[in-house]
């Protein structure tokens with residue numbers, strides 16, 4: 001229950017702001033320090049991504065230009081059709097201007113052809129828009145994935161994974177939808193507004209001023225919307241990330257949930273977050289959805305004003321064309337269509353407002369991950385796998401995951417090449433932290449870590465990690481074949497090498513019993529084999545990697561005695577003749593270690609061989625006796 005509460009607090013704190021949920025130790029669950037949002041910068045960066053497909057962008061621009069021009073030209077043709085009908089004075093029973101049949105049919109056919117051109121190019125523009133979205137988002141998704149792969153472990157350790165997944169999927173999807181649905185509307189919108197304004201100004205500057213009312217009202221309304229609605233959409237994306245985190249934690253921890261009969265609580269918690277998401281989404285959508293109807297209303301006001309003012313201008317003989325001709329009914333009819341056309345893109349963009357703002361919020365979240373600094377892999381010292389002897393020194397290390405909260409204090413340790421050193425201590429005493437520092441998942445605040453006398457800070461992380469293998473207490477296996485999982489230790493391993501590693505790690509007997517042998521596909525988390533078998537496979541992986549330095553994070557979970565014996569045997573064989581550091585939980589397995597280091601709250605409290613430590617009659621002896629109560633030592 002307390003775990004659940006803790007988790008609830010994490011998610012709650014994550015949902016308080018727009019930022020990504022973040023967690024860390026100590027002052028532990030702090031919120032993400034995301035860069036301040038700047039819509040202009042976000043749009044500029046999105047534009048940069050679009051420009052990776054320059055040809056498509058240019059094609060889209062041309063196509064949009066053609067269909068926009070066709071749309072505007074169709075209004076002019078409507079004026080020509082109306083004009084060709086002539087003007088009949090019913091009082092004088094005479095034509096003021098004779099109808100022109102040839103011009104009428106010419107304009108009519110031209111109108112039909114223009115509509116066809118409009119339709120074809122409109123279709124092409126949606127097609128190109130979809131291609132552009134697919135290509136842009138593919139690049140963005142790949143860049144984001146690459147970024148995540150190279151993010152420092154400290155980032156992944158301190159962020160909710162569900163939220164990260166949400167950025168990769170929901171946020172990127174939203175961007176894709178908007179590019180494919182809105183980009184053409186935006187381009188053609190700008191072109192249409194400019195084109196319509198030109199045509200309108202040419203035919204009646206005064207009546208154009210009236211149409212401007214629409215533009216001004218639109219600008220005021222959009223400004224208000226971005227002030228009040230946008231923050232809601234940004235928050236909505238943050239809550240969605242938190243919701244995903246809940247789902248991810250449930251799926252990955254489902255065994256714990258069902259074993260603790262936590263289903264009802266999990267459902268209740270989930271529905272709380274789901275409700276929260278729904279409320280935020282509804283608030284955002286209430287404002288977002290009002291955009292379409294209100295913009296439509298503003299457009300109709302413009303339409304109404306053009307009708308009234310157009311009629312008044314004709315009656316009073318004002319508002320003529322730029323070239324000095326009087327305003328006619330045909331021109332007012334044209335104005336009615338151009339005003340409609342003029343407001344159409346504004347309406348379209350308004351209808352897409354929610355999606356555009358959601359996508360911008362998503363883009364901000366995606367870019368904020370992309371702006372994180374990646375791990376620096378560079379090194380200045382030569383450190384070749386073949387030359388590594390495996391002598392390790394930790395010299396006066398101070399380290400904390402959080403500022404002002406040291407986990408290791410003045411920690412020193414020396415491991416001779418080929419020796420086996422065991423780290424022992426209560427939970428949270430800092431054993432795993434030592435390994436984290438050796439592998440440079442984190443770097444110390446002060447002090448030095450040397451391998452063969454070389455400062456690990458000067459060694460490239462790739463070279464360093466080539467020389468070290470780690471067998472974790474929770475074996476990590478991927479949803480792939482057994483063979484490929486083992487080959488993770490050496491990508492180019494031959495079949496013989498894989499078979500050797502499997503036999504060496506005592507995996508052969510259980511693999512031979514599987515119908516597909518080493519070609520058996522493991523499920524995600526390898527739930528189709530046992531815990532002990534998973535451990536054996538990770539040992540086989542380390543055998544293949546043949547590391548100079550081996551780290552064994554001894555499994556705490558118990559497996560059956562036979563399998564445990566197999567795991568122990570395989571580990572002993574694996575450790576032979578190489579430097580090994582064992583994070584020991586069961587003291588029975590480390591009695592032959594060259595040295596045992598006993599830690600307490602980040603300090604070394606005792607150090608020596610098993611026998612020496614028992615003789616001291618201190619912390620180690622107490623630990624030992626607790627584990628072997630009743631047994632003769």
Ligand SMILES: Nc1ncnc2c1ncn2[C@@H]1O[C@H](COP(=O)(O)OP(=O)(O)OP(=O)(O)O)[C@@H](O)[C@H]1O
Nearest residue numbers: 024025157401407426427428429430431432433434
């Ligand atoms: N990634 C992390 N971020 C922040 N704090 C951490 C992190 N990992 C460990 N800590 C904290 O550092 C301290 C030492 O943890 P560490 O995992 O090194 O202990 P340990 O001795 O390996 O424990 P155990 O035997 O339970 O695995 C603990 O207080 C722990 O809460």
